[in-house]
Amino acid sequence: MLADICKQAMKEGQKIDLSGCVYGKPKDTDKPSNYYYFLAGLVKTQRLTNILDLGTKNGGSIMSMSRGIHGQGRVRNRLVTVDIEYLNKEKLEKYPNIQRIQGDVLSKRVLKKTVESFDREIDLMFIDTLHEYKHVQRIITLYANKLKPKYIIFDDIHLNYSMEKLWRRLTKEFRDKAFDLTEIIGREAGFGIILWDRAYKLNWLKILVDFLTIRIVLTLRMTVNLIKRIIRKLKKLLGK
Numbered sequence: 001m002l003a004d005i006c007k008q009a010m011k012e013g014q015k016i017d018l019s020g021c022v023y024g025k026p027k028d029t030d031k032p033s034n035y036y037y038f039l040a041g042l043v044k045t046q047r048l049t050n051i052l053d054l055g056t057k058n059g060g061s062i063m064s065m066s067r068g069i070h071g072q073g074r075v076r077n078r079l080v081t082v083d084i085e086y087l088n089k090e091k092l093e094k095y096p097n098i099q100r101i102q103g104d105v106l107s108k109r110v111l112k113k114t115v116e117s118f119d120r121e122i123d124l125m126f127i128d129t130l131h132e133y134k135h136v137q138r139i140i141t142l143y144a145n146k147l148k149p150k151y152i153i154f155d156d157i158h159l160n161y162s163m164e165k166l167w168r169r170l171t172k173e174f175r176d177k178a179f180d181l182t183e184i185i186g187r188e189a190g191f192g193i194i195l196w197d198r199a200y201k202l203n204w205l206k207i208l209v210d211f212l213t214i215r216i217v218l219t220l221r222m223t224v225n226l227i228k229r230i231i232r233k234l235k236k237l238l239g240k
């Protein structure tokens with residue numbers, strides 16, 4: 001179950017040394033964010049090797065995921081991170097296995113470059129750029145359909161109304177394949193994971209079946225109500 005996978009990832013992640021993986025400009029006193037332990041733990045426990053991080057900032061999330069890469073995976077891992085800015089150059093240069101792409105995630109150039117960086121479907125996509133429904137939805141359409149990630153992680157799912165709406169829609173669609181990690185991670189702004197169906201694109205059939213099932217149930221309900229009304233009227237007439 002996804003919840004168990006997440007709990008185990010958090011537990012194992014806390015054992016990983018993430019010193020130096022910080023969100024802001026690195027200072028000696030800075031501590032790694034809680035969700036970095038989860039990301040590193042998930043990479044380790046699920047043996048993920050092909051990872052896309054959208055929103056590099058200072059590299060805290062991608063460096064943490066890099067620390068989680070498991071034994072054998074170290075030789076064949078592919079870690080790609082994208083940001084419109086190019087921060088923390090010096091520190092990230094110490095991670096030659098991390099490929100940086102600079103530019104707008106929604107631009108054709110960046111999409112093409114990112115997709116070409118992988119030679120197979122990816123294991124994880126972490127979306128942490130602009131926390132806004134349409135932006136994140138566009139990322140899903142552009143990247144998930146092409147790279148078919150096994151997992152998609154969304155930061156800040158409870159940050160604002162727009163992200164709440166997106167998360168609500170995703171949980172409705174993915175049900176037990178969506179898990180809200182907010183409590184486990186202790187992150188007020190929210191953190192969510194989806195076990196993405198790699199064949200999601202083909203899931204139109206499922207959507208059609210769901211739609212038809214709802215129509216059938218509604219039609220049946222209406223028919224039953226109509227029959228009940230006719231019976232009531234007949235009883236009234238016969239009673240008279």
Ligand SMILES: C[S@@+](CC[C@H](N)C(=O)[O-])C[C@H]1O[C@@H](n2cnc3c(N)ncnc32)[C@H](O)[C@@H]1O
Nearest residue numbers: 055056057060061083084103104105128129130
């Ligand atoms: C919240 S920070 C990322 C933090 C990082 N993932 C971490 O956990 O350490 C968001 C980043 O997204 C970048 N960003 C925002 N909109 C973007 C866009 N359209 N394309 C690329 N990067 C973008 C910002 O420059 C910023 O560095």
